[in-house]
Amino acid sequence: MSRLIADLALEIDRNGKESLGHQVRRELLAHIRAGILRPGVVLPSTRALAAQLGISRPLVVDAYAQLAAEGFLIVRRGARPIVASGAARVAPPLEEKREQPIRYDLRPAMPDVGLFPRKAWASAIRTVLNAVPANDLGYGDIRGSPRLRSALADYLGRVRGLVADPSHIFITSGFAEGRALACVVMRAAGLRRVAVEDPGYSDWVAVDKAGLQRVPIPVDEQGIDVDQLIATGAEGALITPSHQFPIGGVLSAGRRLRLVRWLEQHDGYVLEDDYDAEFRYDQAPVGALQGLAADRVIYAGTASKTLAPALRIGWLVVPPELVRPMDAELRRWKEGSPRIEQDALAHLLETGAYDRHLRKMRRIYRDRRKHLLDCLAAELPELEIEGTAAGLHVTLRLPSELTRADEAQIVSGLREWGLATEGLGRYSLTAEGPRRLFVGYGRITDSAIASSVRLLAKAVRAAQRHEVGP
Numbered sequence: 001m002s003r004l005i006a007d008l009a010l011e012i013d014r015n016g017k018e019s020l021g022h023q024v025r026r027e028l029l030a031h032i033r034a035g036i037l038r039p040g041v042v043l044p045s046t047r048a049l050a051a052q053l054g055i056s057r058p059l060v061v062d063a064y065a066q067l068a069a070e071g072f073l074i075v076r077r078g079a080r081p082i083v084a085s086g087a088a089r090v091a092p093p094l095e096e097k098r099e100q101p102i103r104y105d106l107r108p109a110m111p112d113v114g115l116f117p118r119k120a121w122a123s124a125i126r127t128v129l130n131a132v133p134a135n136d137l138g139y140g141d142i143r144g145s146p147r148l149r150s151a152l153a154d155y156l157g158r159v160r161g162l163v164a165d166p167s168h169i170f171i172t173s174g175f176a177e178g179r180a181l182a183c184v185v186m187r188a189a190g191l192r193r194v195a196v197e198d199p200g201y202s203d204w205v206a207v208d209k210a211g212l213q214r215v216p217i218p219v220d221e222q223g224i225d226v227d228q229l230i231a232t233g234a235e236g237a238l239i240t241p242s243h244q245f246p247i248g249g250v251l252s253a254g255r256r257l258r259l260v261r262w263l264e265q266h267d268g269y270v271l272e273d274d275y276d277a278e279f280r281y282d283q284a285p286v287g288a289l290q291g292l293a294a295d296r297v298i299y300a301g302t303a304s305k306t307l308a309p310a311l312r313i314g315w316l317v318v319p320p321e322l323v324r325p326m327d328a329e330l331r332r333w334k335e336g337s338p339r340i341e342q343d344a345l346a347h348l349l350e351t352g353a354y355d356r357h358l359r360k361m362r363r364i365y366r367d368r369r370k371h372l373l374d375c376l377a378a379e380l381p382e383l384e385i386e387g388t389a390a391g392l393h394v395t396l397r398l399p400s401e402l403t404r405a406d407e408a409q410i411v412s413g414l415r416e417w418g419l420a421t422e423g424l425g426r427y428s429l430t431a432e433g434p435r436r437l438f439v440g441y442g443r444i445t446d447s448a449i450a451s452s453v454r455l456l457a458k459a460v461r462a463a464q465r466h467e468v469g470p
Helices: 021-031 046-052 056-067 118-131 148-158 176-186 205-209 226-231 254-266 318-333 339-351 354-378 403-418 446-464
Strands: 168-172 193-198 215-221 236-241 269-273 297-302 314-317 393-395 436-440
Touching: 021 046, 021 056, 118 318, 118 339, 118 446, 148 168, 148 297, 148 314, 148 318, 148 339, 168 176, 168 354, 176 193, 176 205, 176 236, 176 314, 176 318, 193 403, 215 226, 226 254, 254 269, 314 354, 354 393, 354 446, 403 446
Parallel strands: 193 215, 193 236, 236 269, 269 297
Antiparallel strands: 168 314, 297 314, 393 436
């Protein structure tokens, strides 16, 4: 598709030694060669460009004609000039990395964005646009749409067992922003050392930038080791208690109570990432940790897994004592989040459309998970599988004789075959015990699961035989 432009930013020196016509040609040629004027771009007419530059029209006519003769422009009678295909000679990136396309996406915690409820979302947007008063189209409350915060307070209380007042809820542009805000506020509250799960998040930039010192704590099937956390002298923590990422365990009741008592006794704070709590299959939902210690837990959630990451909608539920610091910090960051999209999400929550969508997604993901587990049992029956009760991935324990290097070889070899997955090394440099692969089923279709598991099994067998490649 041709792209029309009205003005050109050309630099013309009226007092220079070059003629004005030569300068116009030189500037146009430089823009084309640099890729600023890309193939297919429709340039201004000779009359319009001459008027913009304040020069005579014949000078522009001659410049266009010369560039056309040299093959840089396409000029037709009665039409505006077009930048010719192949005219630009843009240097490639210094580090151009070519990767095999992903045929089988088994990366963990990746939702199927193809399930996004387009019709329901479009309907919600139309409803909001038809109903929103003009006064509500301003900047609004920096904490977020009052309508969405009220709807979230009801929803999170009903579904996740939160103690959530709308005035304590802050809308963010996703979890990354929420985590960064929470870390800064925790630092302002006096925390210096925070425990983090190991294995756990792979990106700790926000923690480090906030001036917090990370204290890695091991995890097992019962979640983070709370006794070791306390023994380190940490003053807070960043955890995924309902479904530990990436191992998949759930923070046990005993550890939850121990953690809550410690937080209350030491005025500590925890950031609870409830990243995929909506997806539980074989067991009853596990309530959020925040419901046990609303004064000590900063709760973080998003619509990224349930709807789509592209919406960039997340939320923080903040303890009362941190509301003012969070409010002050947020004002340093931005003027708020997009209002119309927030009210559209509130509409889905209020009308029950969000719940209906989640029920549909749970059925689809449950079926995929079962198919994946059946295929793994058939192809790799000797391997233990963890974290199957919830989320969008399972954890595959590799044979005990395989090393970190073997794990890396399996992951890289599969990637060459077009299968994307991740290993324990992606999330920890220090974790001990068996090596693991994290096998997602959010973005893999039923028809592709069997083929992908066969490739997975072939790669594991090759690693056991110490062969190069899968």
